[in-house]
Amino acid sequence: MNKIKWLYKRFNELTNLELYALLRLRSEIFVVEQNCVYADIDNKDTSSEVIHILAYTVNGGELVACARCLPPGVSYNGASIGRVAVHQSCRGEGIARTLMNNAIRTCQEQWSKKDIEIGAQLYLKPFYESVGFKQTTKPYDEDGIMHLDMKLEVLT
Secondary structure, eight states, X not given: OOOEEXXXXXXXXXXXXXXXXXXXXXXXXXXXXXXXXXXXXXXXXXXXXXXXXXXXXXXXXXXXXXXXXXXXXXXXXXXXXXXXXXXXXXXXXXXXXXXXXXXXXXXXXXSTTSOEEEEEEGGGHHHHHHTTOEEOSOOEEETTEEEEEEEEOOOO
């Protein structure tokens, strides 16, 4: 397993190289690998409250995973996690689970009283259920890929 260095940054804290690596990784996965033409640049990345989680290999300094945590009201009524991406070479090593656990913790720390919502690709439903999310909608087509909305409810 790769040793990973985790960074948590708001948009204005990202360096040019970090932003480039983030957009490149998302493009490689969501556009090229999944053969899906869609508008990744959606103006949500730049919101002052959004926190980007970046996972770099310690030995090579390569960005291998990322996600963004959004405040309530940006994508859903609750807080949300989106643009979850893990480089193909690092899948199966537990990085996605650690990434999601870090994102959940970040949302809970930032917006403690809010549920966390996601728009998940349908084939990843079992994975998201394994970290606590529950399906809230029927599957729907988004940009040619089946999705469903899921929620992690805050325990009060």
